[in-house]
Amino acid sequence: MRLRLALLRGSLRGGAGAVARRVGFVLGLVMGLGASVAAFVGLAVSRGHGVLPGDLAVVLFSSLVAGWVVLPILTFSSDDLLDPSRLALLPLTRRQLLTVMGVGALVGVPPVATLLAASGLLPAVVTSPTSYVVGLVAVVLLLALCVSASRAVAALLSGLLRSRRGRDLGVALSAVVALSFQLINPLLRVVTGDGSTRGSRVGEDALHGLAAPLRWTPAGWLAAAPTQPLPTALASLAGAAVVIAVLLVVWERAVRRGLERPDRSGSRRRRETGLVPRGLWLPAGRVGALVAKDLRYLVREPKRMVALVTSIGVPVLIPLGPLLAGGGLTRSDLAPLVYVACGIALFAGLAGANRFGLDGSATWVLLASGTDPRDARRDLLAGDIAVAVVVVPVLLAFVVVVAALTGGWVHAAPALGCALALLAISTGVSAVVSVVAAYPVPERTSMFGGGNAFSGGNAGASLTAGLAIFVGMGVELALMLPLLGLLLPALLLPSTLLGILLLVVGPAYGVLIGTIARRLAAKRWAGRGPEVLALVQSAR
Numbered sequence: 141m142r143l144r145l146a147l148l149r150g151s152l153r154g155g156a157g158a159v160a161r162r163v164g165f166v167l168g169l170v171m172g173l174g175a176s177v178a179a180f181v182g183l184a185v186s187r188g189h190g191v192l193p194g195d196l197a198v199v200l201f202s203s204l205v206a207g208w209v210v211l212p213i214l215t216f217s218s219d220d221l222l223d224p225s226r227l228a229l230l231p232l233t234r235r236q237l238l239t240v241m242g243v244g245a246l247v248g249v250p251p252v253a254t255l256l257a258a259s260g261l262l263p264a265v266v267t268s269p270t271s272y273v274v275g276l277v278a279v280v281l282l283l284a285l286c287v288s289a290s291r292a293v294a295a296l297l298s299g300l301l302r303s304r305r306g307r308d309l310g311v312a313l314s315a316v317v318a319l320s321f322q323l324i325n326p327l328l329r330v331v332t333g334d335g336s337t338r339g340s341r342v343g344e345d346a347l348h349g350l351a352a353p354l355r356w357t358p359a360g361w362l363a364a365a366p367t368q369p370l371p372t373a374l375a376s377l378a379g380a381a382v383v384i385a386v387l388l389v390v391w392e393r394a395v396r397r398g399l400e401r402p403d404r405s406g407s408r409r410r411r412e413t414g415l416v417p418r419g420l421w422l423p424a425g426r427v428g429a430l431v432a433k434d435l436r437y438l439v440r441e442p443k444r445m446v447a448l449v450t451s452i453g454v455p456v457l458i459p460l461g462p463l464l465a466g467g468g469l470t471r472s473d474l475a476p477l478v479y480v481a482c483g484i485a486l487f488a489g490l491a492g493a494n495r496f497g498l499d500g501s502a503t504w505v506l507l508a509s510g511t512d513p514r515d516a517r518r519d520l521l522a523g524d525i526a527v528a529v530v531v532v533p534v535l536l537a538f539v540v541v542v543a544a545l546t547g548g549w550v551h552a553a554p555a556l557g558c559a560l561a562l563l564a565i566s567t568g569v570s571a572v573v574s575v576v577a578a579y580p581v582p583e584r585t586s587m588f589g590g591g592n593a594f595s596g597g598n599a600g601a602s603l604t605a606g607l608a609i610f611v612g613m614g615v616e617l618a619l620m621l622p623l624l625g626l627l628l629p630a631l632l633l634p635s636t637l638l639g640i641l642l643l644v645v646g647p648a649y650g651v652l653i654g655t656i657a658r659r660l661a662a663k664r665w666a667g668r669g670p671e672v673l674a675l676v677q678s679a680r
Contacts (some may be wrong), residue, residue: 142246169249176253183260193264195351197363199535201261201282204254208286212294223298224395234399238392245287258282263526265366274373275366281380282362288387295394299529356385372489420529426515430522435529437498451491452534455483475548477630481535481559486616488531489566493573493609495523497580501677507669516669517662520574523566535559553639554630557646558623564650565619568657569612577608580676619653 152162179200186193227237228461245251258279266272319381354360368376422428496503506519535556543552623646630638665672 141247143240144247148248152554170634172249172253173256176257179257180260184263185265192346194328194364194367195348197261197264197353198354198360200257201359201363202357204258204282205289205357205359208250208254208290209293212290213297224295224398225298226236226300228399234236234392234396237399238395241291242287242394245291246283251283251287254283254286255279261363261366270370271366271373274370274377278362278380281377281384284358284384285358285362285380285387287386287635288391292387292391292394295391295398297671298394298398311328334447335550338430386571422525426509426518427522427525430519431526431529433494434523434526438526438530441498448488448530451487452484452531455487456538461647474546475543475551477546478539478542478548478551478555479558480542481538482562484535484538485531485559486613488534488548489563489616490573490609490613492523492527492567493570493612494578495570495574496578496672497574497676499676503673503676507673510669516661516666517658520571520658520661520665523574523652524571527567528563535563550634550636550639551630553636554627554642554646555642557639558620558627561623561646561650562616562620564647564654565616565657568654568661569616569619571607571658571661572664573612575661575668575672578672578676605658623649 152165166396183193183196183200186196225242230237232240243631257487258460261279262272262275266275351360355364358380361380365376422431440450499506506515510519539552539556543549547569624641626638626642626645629635630642
């Protein structure tokens with residue numbers, strides 16, 4: 141514990157980024173304790189509302205375990221006691237090493253917040269001294285389950301998390317976790333209903349359905365133990381204790397393997413891979429090569445990955461509120477949600493509005509290899525095709541899934557036609573923005589000295605580019621006006637014929653407008669290429 145506290149004091153005392161670390165620690169303290177108090181109060185006030193306290197406890201316990209498992213993966217490099225290799229050179233036996241890592245996990249804000257939030261189980265469901273003792277043991281075992289699961293998973297993945305692929309995985313998971321916070325409001329509406337008795341009943345039924353499968357997990361065993369007969373409760377506590385013991389054994393073996401075996405993650409010989417991903421046909425020549433390059437950048441460059449995940453994820457989360465809450469809405473009322481696909485196409489197309497800034501100094505390859513005036517057009521076309529290769533399957537899947545859930549098949553064709561048209565237009569407009577309003581993206585933008593995948597550059601440049609993107613979005617919506625003549629009748633008087641017509645005319649119109657915009661951008665790119673290169677590499 142003294143070692144953990146010394147490391148914490150050292151990280152807050154001074155050095156590069158000390159102010160940011162102090163601010164982050166204070167914010168984490170306030171937010172963690174505030175959320176735990178809210179969870180405690182929420183559980184306590186649910187007492188007497190039927191099965192609601194038990195369901196809330198199951199969901200809360202399961203969420204705490206999931207958070208302890210996932211969050212250390214996202215912050216792996218920031219915890220000095222999480223990676224066994226950092227302690228390998230200290231004069232410690234393996235048992236002492238495990239003790240340091242285990243006890244270190246019990247010092248800080250997370251364990252205190254976990255205990256405080258889980259303690260809400262006691263005033264929520266306890267009915268006797270025996271159930272109080274069972275609940276108290278369940279809370280302690282929950283903390284042990286969180287720590288053992290967290291340490292076991294981190295030790296098993298330590299080799300991966302130290303690699304570049306592991307860091308990219310952490311970035312992708314961070315984007316997903318950030319987007320998942322958008323679900324808090326819909327889930328609260330599900331729990332509380334719409335304020336009426338019927339809405340509350342619907343919310344409680346939905347929560348009960350969510351908690352039902354979670355009751356079969358170790359966290360669910362612990363949450364349900366105080367409400368069960370004593371023999372069943374003891375069996376639940378014993379089962380959770382066995383799971384904790386297994387996780388401790390797995391953790392010990394993973395740590396031993398990590399200390400005794402050399403790290404071969406960087407010495408393993410990889411099999412040769414072709415330029416074009418398997419199963420994907422790309423046009424030959426310069427366009428196909430650049431599309432393949434952009435697709436590889438997409439999965440290997442965290443900033444691109446975050447931009448695409450957020451541009452697709454934010455619109456996808458919009459219909460989840462009505463779909464989860466339901467309330468008095470019928471399936472026919474929810475059918476127009478399929479048009480959210482247009483939002484996915486709009487934001488995904490604009491994700492490439494700073495393609496040269498993300499390439500940085502590598503942009504010189506395009507300028508040096510261009511031998512034909514049409515190469516500038518091919519450069520921009522390749523980036524748009526790479527976006528389409530990723531986004532078009534997402535649009536198809538989204539339209540089919542939402543139409544199946546809401547029964548809005550009559551809206552599927554017009555929604556898909558408009559989405560494809562908007563994607564083609566937005567990629568063309570983003571090509572113009574990428575040439576006219578390119579800005580540098582520094583490689584090291586984090587206050588902690590490392591790359592920050594969620595940062596897009598300095599504030600002034602980002603503001604200028606944001607204004608350009610905002611104007612471009614207005615231009616895109618204005619260019620979509622001619623399609624309103626087909627879209628409005630399809631919305632007001634759904635018709636299969638109108639839907640098919642819009643599915644054919646929409647993409648054709650979008651490709652036409654996108655091609656015109658791309659030609660205008662190519663002329664500017666051919667004459668302004670060296671200036672753009674000097675601009676995007678100014679912060680490198």
